[in-house]
Amino acid sequence: MIEMAPSPSSTSYPEKCCFRTSLDRNATFCDECGAPLMRCMATDECGGLLDDSGRCPVCVAPGMSLNAGSASSIRVGGTLALPLIVSNASPVGRPLFIDEIWIRGDHSELKKIDLPFQRLMSGSTGEVGLRTGVLDTEGLHRFDIIAVVATRYLWREERYAFTTSIAIPVAPEGPSEIVQNYNIQADAIGAGMTIYNPTRIQQEREAGIATHAEPIQLTLRRADTLERRLGHRGYKGSYAVRRSTCLVWQGFDKGQAPLDGPIRTVSGVLSLGRASNAPEGGLNDVRLVISQDGKIDEAASVHISRRHFQLFIQNDRFKLRVESQNGIRINEKAHKRGVVLTLNDGDVIHPLVRTQDAVSVAVRFEIQHDEVDRIVLTRRVGISGSLS
Template identity: 35%
Template sequence: MSIGNLSGVGRPLFVTGLWSREGSGAWREENLGWERLDAGESRPISIVANQIEHAGAHGLQLLIALASRWRWRQENFAFTANLTLMVEDAGSDKGPVVNIGGESAGHGNLVYISGKNDTKPDVQRSDEAVQLALVRAEREERRLSLRGLDADNWIPRNAEFIWKDFGEGDAPFNGPIMTQDGMLAAGRSRTRRQGGEGDVRLLVFDADGGLDETASRLISRRHFELYIESDRLILRVTAGSGLRVNGNAYGEGKTVRLADGDVIAPMVSAPDTLCLRVNFRTEHGSARQITLQRLATNRK
């Protein structure tokens, strides 16, 4: 068999896993010696099925894990395909005859496999590829931890962000992420609403409500980024000084999968000075609303 990258965007895909099973049995992981699949390229795969001993219809199901990558980001997906093996009784002096057909293979051709050479003139043979329809497998994606928060919960790309207890113009309007790169930049920089290049402005204020410039300088202009990837809310650290999530320190370039109730502290050395708390509102497993609340000892 072979897998082809027929995407029209001209970018590679990555095959990160391959499994097979008969009927509703357990998945078997298949050996795959390669990963990258460039645009327009097809590469072979091998599937090992259990020994077929009886005539009749035998179903073989494939599970394929694919990924698209751009810079440090990766979106994971899983697809299934069904293959039907029709086994005919060829008699005791010959091995089984297997006719292979795939779903949506509209041309009607069959791939004929015989245990011994067959001299019958009416046997139809074809070396044309049987195209198999790939079907998105969302449950398998979450079961394999390819996407989602866990096996039952996920964050859709159009989830609504709610900004609570931020100053005027210090956060985007409530709603889904609408930036061109699909990310929200948080840090000391002015927001786009204020004529700057950031999305969420993080500053420290003293007890009188005045700007604490010394403490605010501990926050980088672009301290971290937030984005949704593979049905998860991801934080990526962009500040050289790092930050803390739930008390754990993370350095520049690290990514953190955020969960309901997590607390982000931008200043490693003074984590209680300014924090953001993350909360999810989930409906039928889908976290359609994400609230980020600013928590600070001294608020403006």
């Protein structure tokens, strides 16, 4: 059984019984606690399940610390290079991609940091030097650090933002030694903030005190609001589609579509096309043909590929991947095979580019607050062949 990596934020994880049940690839609910099983997109490699925030803690387990051994004193008018260590604590060898790191000081804008690396293998670390800029007043200065990380599997990717905060005491100008004492309440500086006193660390290091010999661990927290604001997850400035979002199938003949509910395939992907469905030994999860009342127009349906497109949820967005050599049309625009698209409320999928009215699938979002509660997928059959 997979042991999950330490949490970079406070959240709820699947129970061990869920992992035991998930060994049965056909299971969609835990047979012990009854919880739904939301598998990671890379479950064939990691065996992971998603936590209640939609993250696989086996694949996405970033860590951050400050290398105290490189610290030096800081006074008014000076700058400080923070030796930030980024780590990947995945227990199953899954790589983590560090896409962006940002820093923001007191009353300043976010500043993007140039990264000397991107890919971190499991158990490895990378060091980044973050410069604070000129600290022109004495006292306690707050800095927020934001990291955007990604996990990838085949042609899919999930991105997340994590944040942490540190406070740096800055001594007054002058050669005299100033002893700084801070009595700070946790709610005054923000939960999870680390007080980083480079002057004291340097003095202890020079005195041979081993108190700060090890890196200072920082507490990472998911920044879900920032993820959406920066456009990494969800529909920017609007709503999000969760893996638990219910898909409702309308206009399909009996046996062509699955039961209404979230996507529960092992891969987290639904395949749609002319071939029969998986329970019948076919390729698909949804059979897409031109038919009415169970009567299939074979001559017209032959132009639909055996596997025409795939639907899935990625980065809290409803996505489509084109599989057909003949391409596909979304609204009025045609797309080639291999293209991955974000579907929006009101979009219409036309599998047949040249005869787009023969069959289509309309997409409608039902939104509650800032989340999509249901996605209604309605198949519409136009005039074609013997069904006219």
